[in-house]
Amino acid sequence: MPGTLKVAQFVITLEVAFGLVGLAITLAGFFSTFEWGILPALAYAAGSTALLGWLLSRWSSRRTFLRWAIIAVHLLTISATILDLALFSTVTWNAVFGAHILTWTVIVLLLLPSAGRWFSESRA
Secondary structure, eight states, rough: OOOHHHHHHHHHHHHHHHHHHHHHHHHHHHHOOOOGGGHHHHHHHHHHHHHHHHHHTTGOOOOOHHHHHHHHHHHHHHHHHHHHHHHTOOHHHHHIIITTTTHHHHHHHHHHHHHHHHHOOOOO
């Protein structure tokens, strides 16, 4: 596995770990206040963390579809944030790029030619 993909795999693992911590904090926030407005954030946090964890568990399959699915999930995460920020008129460069530096890193690393070659050589 190329070094760039090892870095991408580590960053995705870090994202899943941070997602689990965020999920625990969101759960604690919900159960301490029973504020029903927290539930959409809880569902989003649980869904995105579970999906990234599942895709990470499939990493060794080296399927081309997996590479594009990981990129799509990361783009969906950025799109959801931009939509949320646009609804509240708070879109800034820092909110789009600074808050998602790990997400952008994974996207760039998976779009490199070495990632394309590694994922196209599927181990069946």
